[in-house]
Amino acid sequence: MALGCVIVVGVRIDIISIFPDYFAPLRQALLGKARNVGLLDISVHDLRRWTHDLHRTVDDTPCGGGGGMVMLPQPWGEALDDVCSDDANSDAAGALRLIVPTPSGTPFSHRMAVRYATQPRLVFACGRYEGIDYRVIEDATMRMPVDEVSIGDYVLAGGEAAALVMIEAITRLIPGVVGNATSVAEDSFATGLLEGPVYTKPQTWRGYEVPPVLLSGDHAAIARWKYEQALHRTATRRPDLLPAGSDRLEQ
Ligand code: 6GU
Numbered sequence: 001m002a003l004g005c006v007i008v009v010g011v012r013i014d015i016i017s018i019f020p021d022y023f024a025p026l027r028q029a030l031l032g033k034a035r036n037v038g039l040l041d042i043s044v045h046d047l048r049r050w051t052h053d054l055h056r057t058v059d060d061t062p063c064g065g066g067g068g069m070v071m072l073p074q075p076w077g078e079a080l081d082d083v084c085s086d087d088a089n090s091d092a093a094g095a096l097r098l099i100v101p102t103p104s105g106t107p108f109s110h111r112m113a114v115r116y117a118t119q120p121r122l123v124f125a126c127g128r129y130e131g132i133d134y135r136v137i138e139d140a141t142m143r144m145p146v147d148e149v150s151i152g153d154y155v156l157a158g159g160e161a162a163a164l165v166m167i168e169a170i171t172r173l174i175p176g177v178v179g180n181a182t183s184v185a186e187d188s189f190a191t192g193l194l195e196g197p198v199y200t201k202p203q204t205w206r207g208y209e210v211p212p213v214l215l216s217g218d219h220a221a222i223a224r225w226k227y228e229q230a231l232h233r234t235a236t237r238r239p240d241l242l243p244a245g246s247d248r249l250e251q
Helices: 020-027 029-036 073-083 087-092 110-117 134-141 159-171 181-186 219-237 246-250
Strands: 011-017 040-046 096-107 121-125 146-150
Touching (some): 011 020, 011 073, 011 159, 029 159, 073 121, 073 134, 096 110, 110 159, 134 146, 146 159
Parallel strands (some): 011 121
16 A cells, blocks of 8 residues: 555554454454554553463452452553553553443443544453452543443443444544545434435346435435435434424424
């Protein structure tokens, strides 16, 4: 790829996990390409690197009882000290955000993805088991902005799959990662409404027709039709996304 003398300002993402191989998909497709051309710099760190015992222990039983295991503060504290240090962050001091995926976090949304996409540096701390000893979060909060974030109302076995989801949603908003900026701007949620149905060639398939307005060449009529479809789909599937009182528009 010939970049010439263009200086590409990339986004840096660090991921800490006990399953670094989980992040192999970040080498595929759009993200793999964005990494190859320098738009994205992703480093995956194995939490066990910061253990000091023979068994490379990362968890222990919860204080106060209860099921499952809790991740130890020691490896997490040292991992965050190293990964979030000014050294590793020299040209983006003060611009680092720590994201901790957890089912008890703030719900992730398109709006958050937009905000994160403008940050020069994001660190994802992926916990397993019942979570990370909370003192790690308290200690990190003293030094950097920390967001505990959930991707939905269900429980995953760990933060890894959630981090993959968030990273894909965030990085596709970075200019240049997705080739067609218009398609990103028209996506569901970008407009505040769900995107309506889409069609391509041929005009007739198994007896089903592409809606004639889309072939009319009348751009105003097409825009109006797309808006009506988006409004109808949002009202039926996600009425919570419509501003209060806009249900009257649907009748
Ligand atoms: Cl971010 N982590 C886990 N473990 N479970 C989840 C989640 C995150 N979001 C929804 N469920």
